[in-house]
C-alpha cells in the first residue's frame with residue numbers, strides 16, 4: 001500500500017519527529033541516521049555533559065560519513081554535515097520533548113526497572129498517536145510495554161552497532177502491536193535506510209538468539225580442548241563466511257554484555273542447555289577482561305591507539 005493512499009490522516013501516520021532517549025553508543029547512532037534521512041530528532045539524556053559527548057560523537061561520525069559520500073566534493077560534504085546537524089537538538093527534559101513527537105525510541109541502560117520508570121513517565125504525556133519503541137537487546141518488549149496503556153502502539157526496534165554502518169533493523173511485534181503501528185515502524189526503518197526484518201518477541205530476537213549461544217558453544221569447544229580460539233575464529237571466517245569469528249565478535253561486543261545477556265536468559269529459562277553459564281566467559285569478566293574496550297578479552301589488544 002502506498003503511503004499516500006493511507007485512509008487515516010496522512011499527517012498522523014507519517015513519522016517525522018522522533019525522540020531518542022539515551023545518548024550512549026546506540027542512541028547517538030540512531031539519532032544520527034534518523035537525522036541523516038530528514039527526521040527532526042531530539043536526543044534526550046539525563047545530564048548535560050553526557051549530551052555534550054553524544055553530540056561530539058555524532059559530529060565525528062557524520063564527518064566520516066561525509067568523506068565517504070562526497071569524496072571529491074568537500075563543499076557538498078560540509079553541507080551534508082551541516083544540514084544533518086540542523087535536524088538534531090538535545091534535551092534533558094523528556095516529558096516536554098515527547099509532547100510533540102511521533103516516535104520515541106528508548107536506548108537507555110539495559111535494566112527493566114529503568115525502562116519501566118521511563119515509559120510510565122511519558123505514557124500520559126505523549127500524544128495519542130505517538131508510537132513507543134525499545135532498542136533492548138535482551139529484555140522482553142512485552143514486559144517493557146506492560147506498564148503503558150498503549151501496547152497497541154508499542155514495538156521493538158533493535159539496531160546493531162555501529163548503527164550508521166550496520167544495515168539491519170529487527171522490528172519486533174508484540175501480540176498487542178497493531179497493524180498500523182507495525183507498518184509505521186517498518187516504513188520508518190526503511191525511510192532511515194535500514195533493511196527491516198520482522199520478529200516475534202522472543203529472547204535475542206533473530207540475530208542474538210543465534211549468535212550468543214554460538215559464542216557459548218565456541219567457548220565450550222575451547223574448554224574441551226578441541227581447537228584454539230584463533231583456529232575456531234579462522235574456521236568460522238573461512239568455513240562459514242562470517243566476517244568475524246565468535247571470539248573476535250565477543251571481544252568486540254564486550255564480554256560483560258554477552259555474559260549479561262546469557263545470565264538473563266538462563267535465569268528466565270533455566271532448562272535451556274544453550275543458555276547455561278559459560279565458565280571461561282564468567283572468569284574473564286570477573287578478572288575485568290571485557291574485550292577490546294578493556295584491552296583484553298579472549299585476545300590482547302593494543303590500547304595505545
Ligand code: NAI
Pocket residue numbers: 021022023024025026027044045046047050106107108109110111114118135136137138158159160161253
Ligand atoms: P550506553 O551505556 O552506551 O548508553 C546508555 C545511555 O542511556 C547513557 O548515556 C545514559 O546516561 C542514558 N540513560 C540512562 N538512563 C536514562 C534515562 N532514564 N533517561 C535518559 N537517558 C538515560 O548503552 P548502549 O550500548 O547504547 O545500549 C542502550 C540500549 O541499547 C540497551 O537497551 C542495549 O541493550 C541496547 N542495544 C545495545 C547494543 C550494543 O551493541 N551496545 C546493540 C543493540 C541494542
